[in-house]
Amino acid sequence: MNIKQRNARAKKVTNQKLALREKLWGQINESELWNRKVNDGYTTIPRTFPLIAQIMDNLSGKGTPVSNTYLTIWCRVFDESFIEIETPAILAMESGFSGQRAITTWNSRMSKLAQLGFIKPERGTLGDYQYVLVYNPYKIIQKYHEEDNISKQLYLALFKRAQEIGADDLSSE
Known part of the structure; x- marks a missing residue:
């Protein structure tokens, strides 16, 4: 077409x-109504994000969901695929963490996202996560699928939905 x-x-x-x-x-x-073509302050997000989030949370292990933290980062990233974080406390709050351990919890989720390969942080003068590169989540998930680390049912749901919306990121298997 x-x-x-x-x-x-x-x-x-x-x-x-x-x-x-x-x-x-x-x-x-x-x-x-919200219209992305008229209203400012929007981001592009994959229509498959609910499935991506489930897979991420399954990969991160019980009790350490990472999808809210990833969504917070995603909502700040532009086409350059990286963000500069100057105030981790704000991102911690936006990720759903509060209280005395908010930044500590946020740091642990960022560490988990980095371990899983969804992001690549670089330390700056303002902390361990001042600069964050955001990888294509489809490519990371595809790698985990090839290693049999994702439930077949959940991966197939993602694959099918990606096909429905015309996303071909998973088609290079």
Whole structure:
């Protein structure tokens, strides 16, 4: 499918969804809805993120879920695939950690993400995680799948969903 065909298909699907939305909810004031093309402060996220998060949390082990920490990082990363962290306390809070151990817990989740290969941190003058490179999660998950470290059922769910949305990151097996 070429770009022109893809755009025509996307427009057709959008129009169908808008028509259905109008049938279900009537006329809606567009200013009351979130539109990534109009509103600032958004990020691109894989539509498969719920499955990616489950796989990450399964890999990290019981009692140490890492997906909220990863999502916090993802929401700050741009196309360069890295972030600079100047205030770990803010990222700890955004990741869901509070109290006296918030930063310690956040640091342990960052360490786990690095051990699992989803990120690569570099120490700076502000701490161990001042600079963080964010890898393509599909590629990391694919590696774990090839090593039989992910449940087949969960991997197949991710693979199927990725195919549905046109993501070919897992297709190079």
